[in-house]
Amino acid sequence: MLQLQLSDESLSADVLFKRVPSGYASSASILPPTPLLSSSSSRTKSAAPKPRWDLLYPDEPISIKIVPQRYLAPTETSWNHRIGWISVINTAGQIIYDPFVTYPKEDGLKKYFYNKRYDVVKEDLLFSNGARDGKEVERNLTKLLDGRTVVVHGGQSYSDSFYFYDEALGDSLVWDTQKLYSDMQNDGQPTLSTVSRLVLGRSIRGECDDTRRPDQDATTAMELYLLRFPYxxxxxxxxxxxxxxxxxxxxxxxxxxxxxxxxxxxxHLPLIRPDSVPAVPKRPETSHGSCRPSSDPPEKGMNAAAQFALRLQRRHFADLGAHGQGRRGSQQDSSIHGTGRLSIMT
Structure with missing residues (x-):
């Protein structure tokens, strides 16, 4: 296997600038500086055990990194892999989803989860330590990935990492930054660390040790993608x-x-419109009045609003004199009561 030998001179600023293909922008203009994340002191290292839908726009590209867990079925002779820890980030470097994943127990199935680079052990896959159910996680990932642009680095096997949903990446447009930057190494398969040093000018490892988190890998891959396809x-x-x-x-x-x-x-109230105000029967004693037959009570056939208006009118006429003048004081406005009509203020 070919390895890229880098000298101090090859990493100088001038040489680095020449090696970067034309059309690339500075990563500082794309993403704000992301502080390096250390392992959490809580029972889980997960930064987002549930999806942060509020941090993602409908058409926004996402970047993913999967730390696999291995399993051996009783009828198989070779180990397979599925999701052990996955990080999903948006174009701003924010963590959208970051769960540890545990799957149901199966008779005779052997599991193995250990990765020194990402500082993970099998205890991270316990429910008591914050791990999430595999079917729940894969269902959420299917919704997140559906129809989106998905950025990976060397993720050719990611489509095989889904245990319950085989076609989770079927409707996604997948960009592999290892292929985008294949000219960075002679064999066309540069590691993410190599591309990060040559293009971004920095290491993706932690400041204090050699371990790192998957969201750091996903963020670096997103930066590399945005240099080619700005968003x-x-x-x-x-x-x-x-x-x-x-x-x-x-x-x-x-x-x-x-x-x-x-x-x-x-x-049961009607919409009050000027042309649909219910007609109120007039006082029988007035010259303008009309009298219903005694066998037909005025309230019959009226809705609640009309009945209320009729009762209010009767009370009003009870307070009027023979010629329409008020009994309870001369301060009443004759322009309102003199006609013997009811005025409804709306």
């Missing part, structure tokens, strides 16, 4: 906020209208 997240944010605000305003107006209509319907 203006700020413009996307403004566009989604603007369209989301317009949709929210329409939704609020529609909701208010629906609630008002529902409230009126539940109270």
């Amino acid at each position: 203006d997240r700020e413009a996307k944010r403004k566009g989604f906020e603007e369209s989301g605000m317009n949709a929210l305003i329409s939704k609020i107006a529609s909701t208010k209208k629906h609630k008002l209509k529902k409230a009126k319907s539940s109270a």
Whole structure:
């Protein structure tokens, strides 16, 4: 296997600049500096055991890194792999999903999970230590990956890492940064560490030891992808906020209208319009009045609003004199009561 031998001179700033293919931008202009993450002191090293849907735009590319666990079925002679720890990050380097994964016990199935590079052991896959159920994780990943651009580095075997959902990556556009930067090494298969040193000018390892987290790998791969295919997240944010605000305003107006209509319907009250105000029977003693037959009570056939208006009118006429003048004080406005009609203020 060919190995790339790098001298101090080959890593100098001038040589590094010449080795970078044309059209690449500085990573500092793409992503803000991401602090190196150390192992958590809590019972789980997971930074996001449940998906952070709120940190992801609908069309935003994501980058994934899988630390596999190995298993040997009783009828098999070779070990297979499935997800042990997976990190999903967005274009801003934020962790969207970062669970440890445990799968149901199966008779005769052997499991192995140890990786010195990522400082993981089999105890990380216990429910008591924060691991999540494999079917739940793969179902969430299927929703996250569906129809998106997915960035990996050397992830040819990722499609085989799903134990329950074989086609989890079937509808995704997968970009492998190992192939994007294949010219960085003679054999066309540069490691992520190699590409990070040559293109980004930094190491992805921890400051204090040789271990690292999968989200650091995913973030580095995303930076390398964005150098070739920029994604203006700020413009996307403004566009989604603007369209989301317009949709929210329409939704609020529609909701208010629906609630008002529902409230009126539940109270059996009609919509009050100028041309549909219920007619109120006039006082029989007045010249303008019309009298219903005594066998037909005025309240019959009226809805609740009309009956209430009729009772209010009767009370009003009980307070009027023979010529329409008020009995309870001369301060009443004759322009309102003099006609013997009821005025409803809306």
